[in-house]
Amino acid sequence: xxxxxxxxxxxISVSIITGIAIPMVPQPQGWLEFPIIxxxxxxxxxxxxxxxxxxxxxxxxxxALFFGYKYLRTKxxxxxxxxxxxxxxxxxxxxxxxxxxxxxxxxxxxxxxxxDPRETSIxxxxxxxxxxxxxxxxxxxxxxxxxxxxxYSILAGLTAPFFIFIxxxxxxxLHPGAxxxxxxxxxxxxxxxxxxxxxxxxxxxxxxxxxxxxxxKLRIRAAQLENHLSNKEN
Amino acid sequence: xxxxxxxxxLFIVLTVILTIWFGIIWYLARLEKKIKKLESHIKKVx
Numbered sequence: 001x002x003x004x005x006x007x008x009x010x011x012i013s014v015s016i017i018t019g020i021a022i023p024m025v026p027q028p029q030g031w032l033e034f035p036i037i038x039x040x041x042x043x044x045x046x047x048x049x050x051x052x053x054x055x056x057x058x059x060x061x062x063x064a065l066f067f068g069y070k071y072l073r074t075k076x077x078x079x080x081x082x083x084x085x086x087x088x089x090x091x092x093x094x095x096x097x098x099x100x101x102x103x104x105x106x107x108x109x110x111x112x113x114x115x116d117p118r119e120t121s122i123x124x125x126x127x128x129x130x131x132x133x134x135x136x137x138x139x140x141x142x143x144x145x146x147x148x149x150x151x152y153s154i155l156a157g158l159t160a161p162f163f164i165f166i167x168x169x170x171x172x173x174l175h176p177g178a179x180x181x182x183x184x185x186x187x188x189x190x191x192x193x194x195x196x197x198x199x200x201x202x203x204x205x206x207x208x209x210x211x212x213x214x215x216x217k218l219r220i221r222a223a224q225l226e227n228h229l230s231n232k233e234n
Numbered sequence: 235x236x237x238x239x240x241x242x243x244l245f246i247v248l249t250v251i252l253t254i255w256f257g258i259i260w261y262l263a264r265l266e267k268k269i270k271k272l273e274s275h276i277k278k279v280x
Contacts, residue, residue, distance in 0.1 A: 020244055218262065218269065225273065
């Protein structure tokens with residue numbers, strides 16, 4: 001577990017430093033220069049944070065789906081705890097992706113929210129997982145709550161990759177990578193970046209995924225302690 | 235001063251983000267320490 005922590009801190013710190021400090025120039029001459037991406041310019045640096053955070057939210061939703069499925073097979077409430085913990089972290093990263101995306105949209109498209117297909121799809125995803133937590137809080141029985149939310153997390157988890165990866169690519173919009181996007185920002189959306197940018201990008205993706213693992217383990221341990229203490233009280 | 239800030243915008247952003255990031259790490263490390271302490275306390279009591 002210590003390796004996960006150390007690697008996560010190291011990789012994210014290096015991505016922050018290199019992603020922000022390396023200058024963007026029209027004709028890069030070496031490893032310590034990024035090219036200017038037409039249409040995005042300096043704002044392209046947000047790709048090192050916005051995309052990994054969005055990826056980690058999908059990871060959280062897929063892990064919630066996996067543990068939901070495990071709960072339905074075994075009826076072990078520990079899996080329900082893991083599923084809800086993962087969905088909670090997924091929602092947190094989804095909110096972070098929305099915030100970083102909105103800030104990017106303000107400087108690129110002129111306003112924080114434009115109802116672009118990508119923005120709409122992430123908004124629907126937030127609603128879906130908001131409803132998941134509302135559903136859980138409305139049921140008193142542990143078993144019924146666990147069963148219903150396991151089924152819900154499987155259905156919701158299946159929609160997450162569609163809303164994040166597929167839907168925004170089949171509909172035209174402002175976001176890089178949308179259908180009909182012919183601007184210079186397309187290479188970023190299709191990951192045709194120069195090698196040095198790609199290294200920073202994937203370091204950030206791995207760093208955020210490891211951060212998710214660290215947070216997940218931490219929350220599971222806290223939830224186990226809480227269960228232990230409440231069992232003792234009863 | 236204004237000129238200095240204007241010329242080093244990226245480094246100001248970097249400093250702010252690194253401060254927030256290290257704050258989060260410090261908070262998580264402290265939280266983990268507390269959880270570990272509670273776990274060992276419960277183990278002893280049990």
